[in-house]
Amino acid sequence: MTVDRATEPLSESSAQRLYEVIRRRIILGELAQGVRLPEQRLADELQTSRIPLREALSKLDAEGFVELRPRRGAVVTTWTVEAVHHLFDSRLALETSAANKAAQQAAQGASLEALEVALERSEEQMRSGDDLAFAEANVRFHQALVAQAGNPLTDRLMASIAGQMVWLFHLTSQRDHEVACRAHRSIVEAVRSGNPRLTETLTYSHIEIGRKPSFEVLSALLGITG
Structure with missing residues (x-):
């Protein structure tokens, strides 16, 4: 059985895997530019905890896929x-x-x-x-x-x-x-x-x-x- 990379459950320690899944969704447009990514909702959706999710979002921020904003969390970067x-x-x-x-x-x-x-x-x-x-x-x-x-x-x-x-x-x-x-x-x-x-x-x-x-x-x- 083939499991979709964007929706399969993720383990607690898989910050890199989370990074890859979210990165893929952003590139494919499944997570649209300018969209806010609430941590808890995203953690629930990906069946993980917020700690590895924060690690993944930090890496995505460093690479320009998201912007981490005070009191707003992560927002998908918008091309300008x-x-x-x-x-x-x-x-x-x-x-x-x-x-x-x-x-x-x-x-x-x-x-x-x-x-x-x-x-x-x-x-x-x-x-x-x-x-x-x-x-x-x-x-x-x-x-x-x-x-x-x-x-x-x-x-x-x-x-x-x-x-x-x-x-x-x-x-x-x-x-x-x-x-x-x-x-x-x-x-x-x-x-x-x-x-x-x-x-x-x-x-x-x-x-x-x-x-x-x-x-x-x-x-x-x-x-x-x-």
Whole structure:
């Protein structure tokens, strides 16, 4: 028997599991933007206590999925024009420099196995037709690209925005996934060639070219205009 991830009972010690369930509900829109999440009601619904729930909500707050407000508790984050621009700007700052370094590392003989695996998995998920699975795999590819630079601090910074990337990618899943995968493959080829400037340019273009279409989709869905 298959149990729905969003509704199955949760154990007292499963703060991480609670985090995953609530995160999934937010990304899928089952918990709408701007909605308040009363602790006791949510704990009852998920059959857990408030202690692990608070741990989960704290992590969701740190990753930008909810906002913890005094006397109001958790409220699902609402996407704004500024928030979308901030995410794109942060990605440009992190990923372009990391892409440049990744190509330098490749030129010195660094293995590209993890990056190539991430590319293949993103292409597999594209073919699966599962928008959320593709969004997750898409972000893992970008994390693998950043990791290729070999800088643990940059990896942690990238991890801090990965959840918001998944959320935005899923919200804008009407965009052409094949175009994204072709861009990913071009970036990997540039890394493999050991050409830092080309890799950085392709990465910048891939990220920036998605800004306007993202606003177009969000405008239709949420009334957000860039």
